[in-house]
Amino acid sequence: MSEAWRPRGWRRVVQGLRGLWLTTCLALVALPASAAEVDNVRLWAAPDHARLVFDLSTVAEAEVFMLNNPRRLVIDLEESGLNTDLARLDLSGSAITEVRSGIRNGTGLRVVLELSREIEPRHFTLPPNDQYGHRLVVDMEYPGESAVENPIDPIEAMIRDQEITAERARRDGTSGAAAAAAAAVSQAQPHPKRDIIIAIDAGHGGEDPGAIGPSGTREKDVVMEIARRLQRLVDDTQGFRAVMIRDGDYYIGLRQRTRIAREQKADFFVSIHADAFTSPRPNGSSVYALSQRGATSETAQWLAASENRADLIGGVDGNLSLSDKDEVLRGVLLDLTMTATLNDSLSIGGQVLDQLGRVNRLHKSRVEQAGFMVLKSPDIPSLLIETGFISNPGEERRLRDGGYQHELAQAVFGGLREHFRRNPPPASLLAWQRDNQRNTAGNEYRIQPGDTLSQIAARHGVPVAQLKQANELNGDVIRVGQVLRIPRS
Ligand SMILES: [Zn+2]
Structure with a gap:
């Protein structure tokens, strides 16, 4: 994934520099980071997580960490400024109760989220697409409510x-x-x-x-x-x-x-x-x-x-x-x-x-x-x-x-x-309806859970012995789904 985030000309640059001294190469690559502006912030509230997205004017380094008493999440952006009103953000349905911001170390931006519950944060950046530019995404997962937290692998579950x-x-x-x-x-x-x-x-x-x-x-x-x-x-x-x-x-x-x-x-x-x-x-x-x-x-x-x-x-x-x-x-x-x-x-x-x-x-x-x-x-x-x-x-x-x-x-x-x-799945109402139809339609009967031989015999007006004989049954053992021939009495 990091491959995709490299600047487009990366490979060309590296190839072109191959013959140059390492020092020159380092000097060219290590350009100073330009200041980023946070132009907008969006919040998506899901039952098991909240996602906060910062629209950035350019790529910015972020540090995200938790602080306690009271519980809050801190998002520090290097060399960044705020160009939007955080108070306008609709927090409903999320674990965030309040958003504050301030300047940090003179040139950095600090955003603090007050939280109403325990969260597990993670963050990553996204490159521009058709709709948005550079973004910083901060996910807050709610422990105990996320399927991600306890992933059920389908094949492992089958095993x-x-x-x-x-x-x-x-x-x-x-x-x-x-x-x-x-x-x-x-x-x-x-x-x-x-x-x-x-x-x-x-x-x-x-x-x-x-x-x-x-x-x-x-x-x-x-x-x-x-x-x-x-x-x-x-x-x-x-x-x-x-x-x-x-x-x-x-x-x-x-x-x-x-x-x-x-x-x-x-x-x-x-x-x-x-x-x-x-x-x-x-x-x-x-x-x-x-x-x-x-x-x-x-x-x-x-x-x-x-x-x-x-x-x-x-x-x-x-x-x-x-x-x-x-x-x-x-x-x-x-x-x-x-x-x-x-x-x-x-x-x-x-x-x-x-x-x-x-x-x-x-x-x-x-x-x-x-x-x-x-x-x-x-x-x-x-x-x-x-x-x-x-x-x-x-x-x-x-x-x-x-x-x-x-x-x-x-x-x-x-x-x-x-x-x-x-094709009704087993144990479904539709399966039951289909079997019932079949049972009443012909002189065959598909055994349902709860059936006994004597009940089936009585229901069809046939002596048990005759029913057993017609189906070559030696004992009383029948199984669900088995189809019995109902003899004419
Ligand atoms: Zn689609």
């Missing part, structure tokens, strides 16, 4: 689950299969009829506006609108529940977005975006799934690179650490899970694309694939939806329209509901 299951079986002195059978024959738990959990990720946020339309529409705002409409549709439908990955105007790291989805036990993850291109012409919706190999098209690759760049704007993100786990186990698990997950993603993507095609032109008529960071959950089917091109003036206008946002949300939900209706 841990397997270890726990194995350990339990060892302790009970039974094999896993025998334990499952024993659990099934006794009066098992009633069907949980749980909700299918849809994790909705509105792309970008906070310091990262995403793409910006010709008349100034910001991607982070329209995708939030669409995400909220989708949330309402999901929550209003029996058997489904929505979880919002970000619930306000703040940035969340791309890996943390997938971590939150996992923590919330999501069955599906959908990231909502609106794209921009260098020319105003391209338009239409597209649906993307992860690619384990290369991108399916150049556009897909270009898009993935531009969406993944969000972390450079939004801030630094944690990395998966898998170093001390067994390589082979990890590889096998990841491969198996990824393939199954990807198949589900492509299936859901097809349904969503189908529905989107009814409300908008499709930019690509099939589900595209590329290495989007936000889709890298090994065990949660995930899609990224580019609802349209915000860089196209007509589409920008439509994306701002509430009615159109609703149609897009309906299309996305219509597609995923269709998939889950056909």
Whole structure:
């Protein structure tokens, strides 16, 4: 990352100086730092952290440290002045109760934040982008509320689950299969009829506006609108529940977005975006799934690179650490899970694309694939939806329209509901409904938790012995999910 922050001509300068004396070289590189002005300060308040961004006229060295009694954070900027009114900063929803500033050592700027709670600070600088110039970013993470603080690595969690299951079986002195059978024959738990959990990720946020339309529409705002409409549709439908990955105007790291989805036990993850291109012409919706190999098209690759760049704007993100786990186990698990997950993603993507095609032109008529960071959950089917091109003036206008946002949300939900209706996850209400339909439809019965042979026999008016004979059952052991033939009595 430091590579990217070097001045552009660095390499050329170094090459050009190769023949010169070292002393000359040092004298040329060690130019005095020019004074920086703080032109503006922005605050983004998230549930688990606050982010303070200083807009600087040029790069400035910063020192950030905590002081106690009372608890406060000090930000010292060398050779800097203040060119904005800190009192205008809206502190609501953050841990900052007051901001003060002063001159330090004659030429430096000191900013002091009074804090209402314990924080863990970190800071970094960002180079200029399309929207902002040089920036100093100060993050204040709230211990105990951040997923970053206790990162759940998806693959490590899978390995841990397997270890726990194995350990339990060892302790009970039974094999896993025998334990499952024993659990099934006794009066098992009633069907949980749980909700299918849809994790909705509105792309970008906070310091990262995403793409910006010709008349100034910001991607982070329209995708939030669409995400909220989708949330309402999901929550209003029996058997489904929505979880919002970000619930306000703040940035969340791309890996943390997938971590939150996992923590919330999501069955599906959908990231909502609106794209921009260098020319105003391209338009239409597209649906993307992860690619384990290369991108399916150049556009897909270009898009993935531009969406993944969000972390450079939004801030630094944690990395998966898998170093001390067994390589082979990890590889096998990841491969198996990824393939199954990807198949589900492509299936859901097809349904969503189908529905989107009814409300908008499709930019690509099939589900595209590329290495989007936000889709890298090994065990949660995930899609990224580019609802349209915000860089196209007509589409920008439509994306701002509430009615159109609703149609897009309906299309996305219509597609995923269709998939889950056909393939309900185990223990979900939809699975229970499907099995019930099947049970009443034919002369077969799928065993539900809580069933016993005598109950099933009684319900179908068949003697137990006849039921056992028809299904070649020797004992009374039946298992959940087993399909019994119901003989005519
Ligand atoms: Zn985006």
